[in-house]
Amino acid sequence: MTKAATTYLPDALPVPASDGDGLQAPFWSGLEREELLIQRCRHCRTWVFAPEWICHQCHSFDLDWTAVEPTGVIYSWTRVWHPVTPAIAEHMPYLVGVIELPQAGNVRLIGNLLGDPAKAVEIGARVRGVFEHHPAAADNPARKAFTLLQWTPA
Amino acid sequence: MTEPGIRGKTAIIGVGQSPYYKRGKSPDPAFVLTLRAILNACADAGIDPRAIDGFASFSMDRNDPLRMSAALGLRELRFNSMVWGGGGGGGSAAIAGAAAAVHGGLAETVVVFRGLAQGAMRFGGAPPAQYLGGNFAFMAAYGVISPAQQYAAKVIRFMHDHGVRQAALRAIALTSYAHAQNNPNAVMYGRPLDAETYDASRWIAEPFHLYDCCLESDGAAAVIITSAERARHLTERPAYILGAAQGAGYRTDAGSFNGPDFASSHFASLAPRLYAMAGVTPKDVDVVQSYENFTGGVLMSLVEHGFFTAEEANDFLTPDNLNAMGGKLPLNTSGGNIAEAYIHGMSLIVEAARQIRGQSPNQVRDAKVSMVTSGPMAAPVSNCILGAEETL
Numbered sequence: 001m002t003k004a005a006t007t008y009l010p011d012a013l014p015v016p017a018s019d020g021d022g023l024q025a026p027f028w029s030g031l032e033r034e035e036l037l038i039q040r041c042r043h044c045r046t047w048v049f050a051p052e053w054i055c056h057q058c059h060s061f062d063l064d065w066t067a068v069e070p071t072g073v074i075y076s077w078t079r080v081w082h083p084v085t086p087a088i089a090e091h092m093p094y095l096v097g098v099i100e101l102p103q104a105g106n107v108r109l110i111g112n113l114l115g116d117p118a119k120a121v122e123i124g125a126r127v128r129g130v131f132e133h134h135p136a137a138a139d140n141p142a143r144k145a146f147t148l149l150q151w152t153p154a
Numbered sequence: 155m156t157e158p159g160i161r162g163k164t165a166i167i168g169v170g171q172s173p174y175y176k177r178g179k180s181p182d183p184a185f186v187l188t189l190r191a192i193l194n195a196c197a198d199a200g201i202d203p204r205a206i207d208g209f210a211s212f213s214m215d216r217n218d219p220l221r222m223s224a225a226l227g228l229r230e231l232r233f234n235s236m237v238w239g240g241g242g243g244g245g246s247a248a249i250a251g252a253a254a255a256v257h258g259g260l261a262e263t264v265v266v267f268r269g270l271a272q273g274a275m276r277f278g279g280a281p282p283a284q285y286l287g288g289n290f291a292f293m294a295a296y297g298v299i300s301p302a303q304q305y306a307a308k309v310i311r312f313m314h315d316h317g318v319r320q321a322a323l324r325a326i327a328l329t330s331y332a333h334a335q336n337n338p339n340a341v342m343y344g345r346p347l348d349a350e351t352y353d354a355s356r357w358i359a360e361p362f363h364l365y366d367c368c369l370e371s372d373g374a375a376a377v378i379i380t381s382a383e384r385a386r387h388l389t390e391r392p393a394y395i396l397g398a399a400q401g402a403g404y405r406t407d408a409g410s411f412n413g414p415d416f417a418s419s420h421f422a423s424l425a426p427r428l429y430a431m432a433g434v435t436p437k438d439v440d441v442v443q444s445y446e447n448f449t450g451g452v453l454m455s456l457v458e459h460g461f462f463t464a465e466e467a468n469d470f471l472t473p474d475n476l477n478a479m480g481g482k483l484p485l486n487t488s489g490g491n492i493a494e495a496y497i498h499g500m501s502l503i504v505e506a507a508r509q510i511r512g513q514s515p516n517q518v519r520d521a522k523v524s525m526v527t528s529g530p531m532a533a534p535v536s537n538c539i540l541g542a543e544e545t546l
Contacts, residue, residue, distance in 0.1 A: 014294040017285030024291060050292055050409025076314075076417065078306035081357040084299045093357070096298055098307050098411050108411045112296050123314050143284070148295055 007132055008112045008150055009094060012087030015134075016146055023051050026065045031147035034131045037065040038104045047105030070129025071154060072099035075108055077121045093117050097151050099127060114152045126154035159431040162546045164253040165385035165392035166507040168199025168378040174341050174495035177272040180372035188217040188269030189225065191374035199378045200388060201263065206378075208233030208264035210252040212244025213498045217269050217374075233261035237400070237536075241301070242445055242491075242499035243529030247536035249503060250398035252379045262380060268500035269374030292410040301447055302367055305531045306359040309450030311417035313361060316464035318453065320361060322471040324352050326449040326485070327365040327492055329476040334489030337515035341369055342493035366449040368491035375500040377507055382546075393510035393524070393540040397432030399424040400536035407533045419454035419530030424537055429460075432523075432539040436460040439539070440521040441484045441509045443502035444530075446491045451530030456483070459527065459537070478516035487516040499528050503538075510542050 016028055030037035039048040041055035042062040054061055076098040083089045095113035100106045113121060114130060130150045137143035171194060172187035173180075180187060196203040203226050209219035215236070223231045235251045237244030245268070252264040286294045298304055312318065331347035334340035347365060355364040385392035403423040406413045415422060429435060436459060444452045453467060461483055462470040476485040488494045488505040495501055508514040509521040522542040529535050 009295075009297050013297060013299070014283050014286040014290065016291035016295055017287040019287040024287075028291075049412055050289060052409075056405060056408075076307040076311035076411075078303065078310055079357070079360045080297055080303055080306075081359065082300075082302070084297075084303070088297070094297055096296055096303070096307065098311075098416075108416075110293050110296055110298055110410055123311065146295075 007134060008114060009091055010088055011134060011137070012085060015143065023053065027051055028146060030065070031131060031149055032145070036068045036070040036129060036149060038068045038101070038107055039063045040066045047107050049107035049109070068101060068104045070149060071103070072101045072109070072127055072151070074098070074121065074123055074125045074127060075100040076123060077113065079117065095121065097121070097127070099151055109149060111149050111151045114150050127151040128154045159397060160250070160253045160257050161396050161431055161433060162394050162541070163257040163382055164379050165382050165394045166377045166540065167380055167385045167389045167392055168195045168197070168201070169504040169507045170194025170196070170198055170376050171339065171501065171504055172269070172374040174339055174371055174373040174497070174501070176341055177370035177372060180271050184269045184271040184372070184374065185217055185221070187271065187372065187374035188267055188376070189222065191269060191376040192222070192226070192265055192267060195265065195376040195378050201378065204229055205263050206265050207231060208252065208255060208261035210235040210248040210264055210266045211268055212237035212239065212248045213242060213268065214240055215268055215270070217267070233264055239529070239532065239534050241529045241532030242447065243532040243535040244400070245445070245499040245503055245528035245536060246398055246526050246538040247400035247528070247534065249379070249395065249538050250400060250536065253395045253398065256379055256381055262384070264379045265376050266379060266503070267374065267376035268498050270497065271372040272370050289409040302359045302362050305448055305451065306362055307411070308417050308531055309361055309448065309453070312450070312454055312464070315417060316467065318464065318467045322453055322467050323361060323366055323449040324349060325471040325473050325476060326446065326452045327352055328473045330446065330486045330490040330492035330494070332473065333478060333487050333516045334493035337488050337494060340489040340494040341371060342489060361450060362448050365492070368447050369493070369496040371495040371497060373495050373497050373501070375497045375504045377503060391511045391542070393507040394543070394546060396434065396539045396541040396545060397428050398536065398538035399427040399431070400534055402533035402535065419451050419458055420533045420535045421455055421458035421527060421530065421537065424535065425459045428537050428539060432541070434523055434539060438523050439525050440523050441478070441487060441518045442525045442527070443486055443490065443506045444527045445499040445502055446486065447529065447532065455527045455530045459525070478518050484516070484518045487514055487518065502526055502528070506540050510540050
């Protein structure tokens with residue numbers, strides 16, 4: 001597999017997994033339907049991410065999953081050159097972005113910045129989300145399909 | 155009002171270490187390295203190891219106090235404590251817990267230690283997992299797994315906000331290597347680093363070059379803590395514990411990088427508490443051991459402890475200013491995590507005590523106030539200040 005493949009990084013990295021308590025499940029199933037869902041407190045309207053059982057502002061347990069437009073602003077970034085696993089050694093370097101969502105209380109998501117990994121990255125630049133679908137692994141029944149949210153210049 | 159906290163109530167009376175090795179090169183398992191460090195610390199303190207009655211550690215150390223207690227034939231075990239958190243952020247917190255236990259009468263002679271052999275369990279690599287839940291679910295599939303990958307974006311944003319240049323990070327790396335050249339126990343002894351080599355070194359994750367990253371090491375380090383009263387009878391130069399703090403700020407570790415103080419070492423809320431307890435100001439500090447998981451963490455730690463502002467970092471962070479021989483702020487004087495060894499910062503605590511006890515390979519003249527910052531960016535973080543008799 002090369003960079004020309006349909007996913008930014010090869011399927012050699014750990015896959016997002018359920019903790020068995022269902023907390024993150026609406027987020028991941030939303031991405032599979034190409035919908036970005038962020039938690040919001042029904043009581044005080046505070047945006048909450050990463051997912052949590054309780055609102056940190058008012059301590060209500062009544063949180064709603066709200067659809068949010070997948071656009072944002074680059075808050076920070078890094079370009080990774082050293083592979084943590086030999087399985088991605090041919091895919092270096094790659095870009096990671098920390099993306100702030102002004103339309104959702106400036107919560108932050110982590111994703112890859114698509115395109116030339118050598119490009120200059122500008123903090124504050126506007127980006128839009130791209131849903132990146134990873135199919136289930138044919139040779140591994142335990143590896144189910146999942147979707148990542150990647151980012152490209154708006 | 156009674157005197158707050160633990161200021162001057164306890165002291166480090168002995169320090170010890172095992173030989174330090176590159177990751178995977180120790181001929182001995184971690185347990186043996188740890189026992190050697192503890193026995194060396196007892197010898198330095200002049201106490202019988204059987205007098206130890208407590209253990210404190212951090213970072214999920216795997217050297218079980220009950221096994222050590224049996225192996226060393228301790229008469230009685232009265233106190234065990236492990237600080238939460240997987241990185242080195244718990245080092246000074248373990249000191250604080252031990253000091254509080256001794257001051258509170260829970261135990262009399264507590265060892266604070268950390269021992270690891272990374273051949274058996276590596277910290278710098280990827281977790282050997284196919285699936286990751288919790289906060290890793292939001293990072294791992296995007297290639298954010300190792301500590302360098304997790305912390306790089308904090309430093310990029312801090313440098314962006316304050317105009318800090320790469321040369322400031324380089325000065326921190328060069329300082330550790332320079333100090334290691336006078337320390338025969340340092341892994342990088344006899345292997346000096348110059349600016350050109352740093353500049354030409356490969357990136358790990360921007361803004362971290364290879365030399366901005368800590369080593370991966372096998373080794374162990376330990377200190378012995380007892381009451382100030384006993385310390386005076388046992389050793390000529392106790393390193394008194396003047397203060398210690400641990401913790402994190404408001405929602406510091408909110409998942410998926412949502413902490414409001416993301417671009418930070420997370421010491422902002424701790425530093426004032428530490429100085430207040432210790433009764434000193436940044437100007438009083440003679441020497442600092444500031445944990446380098448990555449040089450960028452040191453940059454932010456020193457700013458958040460008030461040694462200079464972020465805007466002054468480019469001017470302040472030079473090899474001359476950080477050198478033990480006459481620098482404004484002697485830093486990481488045994489070579490630190492970058493050039494001595496990476497014992498999750500326990501080696502830095504040993505060196506901080508050596509500076510007060512006059513045992514450092516790069517002894518700062520008349521060092522009386524000696525600071526440690528543990529595990530920047532890896533909340534909960536911690537810090538402590540040691541002082542000579544004259545500071546009490």
